[in-house]
Amino acid sequence: MDVATLQYLLGMVGTVAFAVTGVLAVTPRGIDLFGACVLGLITAIGGGTIRDLILGVPVFWAADLNYIWVALAASFVAFLTERLLTRKEIYRTMLYLDALGLSMFAIQAAQKVMWIEFGMPLAPILMGVLTAIGGGLLRDVLAGQPTLLMRRELYAIPVTCGCVLYVVGLSWLPAYPVEFGITCSLFILVLRSAAIYWDLHVPLWLTTQSREKDQDEEN
Amino acid sequence: MDVATLQYLLGMVGTVAFAVTGVLAVTPRGIDLFGACVLGLITAIGGGTIRDLILGVPVFWAADLNYIWVALAASFVAFLTERLLTRKEIYRTMLYLDALGLSMFAIQAAQKVMWIEFGMPLAPILMGVLTAIGGGLLRDVLAGQPTLLMRRELYAIPVTCGCVLYVVGLSWLPAYPVEFGITCSLFILVLRSAAIYWDLHVPLWLTTQSREKDQDEEN
């Protein structure tokens, strides 16, 4: 099995993980099968879709519908087996697979942006982060729950660090793009896994205190 | 009057219905005339706009601004006559006209996607559904109310059934695209009208229970 095939298979694993964690993120709010499949699909392909719109290239799934089939099937199964998947140890495994998807999709996106030399050097980082978290943001907005940006979870920050490392590093070591890409993916995976394992959060001194006690009446 | 003219006129009726139901969906939350017009317009043209962005074709209203004029005028009138339109029997009529718009826009979108052979066979279904419900999703998100995906309303599911029927059917009966398109539109219209008439919802066993009793404090 060559590198491209392995990357493709890992991409499908990441798609499954995104769809499943996407569905599990909304089932506690009460949702029907249709809504679960739509939100699972959006979590899986939303970030890459917005990225491709901004880059002005055809959306990635138009040429390879497997991303959609896999995301829909995974969402369907996740909805049906939700009680099983939310068991602590299984859910943890899904979080690690989600981290795998995160790390791959981010670096792949940065590669894609550098390849077409779009808005160098900032855009590869922005698009890497957008690809990784865009689907989850869309899902949370459509499900009416607080987005990632309002939580102190260490989710987007590992991705940003990895993408910065990738873009900066490649300008120093342009000879090994594939190897360095894999290294940066692993870097993101390790950081994010550490955040899952030790339940790490953004330290409070990097956060403003919520001051919205009495705001709910106003709205 | 030929088929194209009839289709165009029905499309305008659908645009009016989308804008009016869009405005009526947000007026209970307290909104000013400007916000009502913006949200009515977004409800009417939002889904088709996102579809065209994803397809990479010019947005449909750039070439024919009548969609915008009609949506803005309908929103304006709907805001002013809101007390009249929310009377039970009139509101019901608007819901049926909304169902007419839904059924036409979905199948027209599926046709458009099949015509440019984009992501066959899944994309015509996805884009049909997106065109039908995208505007309403955008409106609900901007108005800060729960989206369609979190309710048990039978709204998107009739559309999905109709689009699946259309794509699958055309691969068996490719000789009659226009007639079959009209049939599938009627199919959606009948399903959705039945849902309105008998107040049908997604059965509870296809829904996860809401478990968010004490979550509001956390957020």
Next chain:
Amino acid sequence: MDVATLQYLLGMVGTVAFAVTGVLAVTPRGIDLFGACVLGLITAIGGGTIRDLILGVPVFWAADLNYIWVALAASFVAFLTERLLTRKEIYRTMLYLDALGLSMFAIQAAQKVMWIEFGMPLAPILMGVLTAIGGGLLRDVLAGQPTLLMRRELYAIPVTCGCVLYVVGLSWLPAYPVEFGITCSLFILVLRSAAIYWDLHVPLWLTTQSREKDQDEEN
């Protein structure tokens, strides 16, 4: 210093003001440094980005990353100096700079749309308004707070008036596009500044009353 350079510099001042007011709009809800930078950036460049996607032209910041650098730096500084910036007199100054950005970006967007003759005469107005308020709408949606459209603030209405004046006026006085553009920008700036200074709102008779007392349980 020629007109183009001045316009560019004022554009950067507007970008700073958008990013800073964007960050200050979300800090009361409790947010970390990363989220603040993302939301500040989105406030500053979100509207123009959506505009360019709809127009089908390359996003404006791809060719000139200064918009991104400036927005990120301004967001970073705004997060750190938040206690200083929310002092009443300084915050007021930021609001006026935000109004300056608003008035420039709206008319520049209308100019851009007229230049490529896209959806005349309505699209220049719509895109002018979208450019001015789109970023703020995105920010509010991602931060989970009520958007501009649900408040009675006089923010989008001055922009709309200015864009209408610009498009209608240019069809009567096509000989002086630059001078007339500056006039319309000043018109928006004056209207919006008046709204800030006297704390003006949309009059209540142009607003529907909120009737959602007992709705929170339902959702």
